[in-house]
Amino acid sequence: MRITGGRLRGRRLASFKGLEIRPTSDRVREAIFDLLGHDLSGERVLDLFAGTGSLGIEAISRGAAWAVFIDHSPKAVELILKNLKLCGVEAQGFVLKKDLLKGLPRSDLLLEQQADLVFLDPPYRKGMIRAVLEELAAHRILASPAIVVGQSEQREVLTSHLRTLKIVKSRTYGNTRITLYRHEEQE
Numbered sequence: 001m002r003i004t005g006g007r008l009r010g011r012r013l014a015s016f017k018g019l020e021i022r023p024t025s026d027r028v029r030e031a032i033f034d035l036l037g038h039d040l041s042g043e044r045v046l047d048l049f050a051g052t053g054s055l056g057i058e059a060i061s062r063g064a065a066w067a068v069f070i071d072h073s074p075k076a077v078e079l080i081l082k083n084l085k086l087c088g089v090e091a092q093g094f095v096l097k098k099d100l101l102k103g104l105p106r107s108d109l110l111l112e113q114q115a116d117l118v119f120l121d122p123p124y125r126k127g128m129i130r131a132v133l134e135e136l137a138a139h140r141i142l143a144s145p146a147i148v149v150g151q152s153e154q155r156e157v158l159t160s161h162l163r164t165l166k167i168v169k170s171r172t173y174g175n176t177r178i179t180l181y182r183h184e185e186q187e
Contacts, residue, residue, distance in 0.1 A: 001054060003057065005030065008089070013052055013053075013057065023051055024055060028178065033058065035171060036180070039062075040064045040117065042063070043116040044143070046070070046117075046119070047067055048100055050095075051079075052076070052079055053067075053095075054083070068095075069095045080095050100128070101128065114142055116147070118146065118148040120150045121151040122152075125153060137165050142164075146182075147181065164183050165181040
């Protein structure tokens with residue numbers, strides 16, 4: 001697994017064999033950033049169900065100011081910290097061990113700085129994506145505007161509009177569906 005773009009392009013990331021995570025493939029990750037199609041300079045990123053941290057680290061490589069990585073697995077948290085160090089961007093990454101099914105964390109960082117970009121890659125076939133989208137829409141965690149990139153199984157039925165989140169793009173790559181939601185506060 002490698003970083004596919006930006007200043008860290010080509011840098012290898014570590015992963016654990018047998019770890020019960022489904023890392024985003026290089027091909028799908030590159031497709032995600034192509035779909036985003038904009039400069040990430042200075043953006044504030046949340047990488048939820050972060051696994052290896054590859055999406056958040058890729059965003060940092062492409063200019064994001066910082067990324068908060070959240071995963072409930074101690075092994076995943078350890079792996080994210082290792083990958084941040086391997087890439088020399090540990091000062092731009094903040095790693096939290098948290099079960100997102102119990103709600104989003106209320107850390108000072110999330111309260112002071114709203115996210116411009118969120119990666120949401122929950123385990124497939126568990127119906128988690130809608131619950132976390134509800135949490136994101138309900139709390140003031142997202143800047144306005146913001147983009148949420150959701151990864152789901154291709155067959156999963158997704159809502160086209162959820163509170164302040166609206167689907168703007170959706171593509172399928174093998175068994176993976178990538179859905180971009182745009183968040184804007186109603187005035």
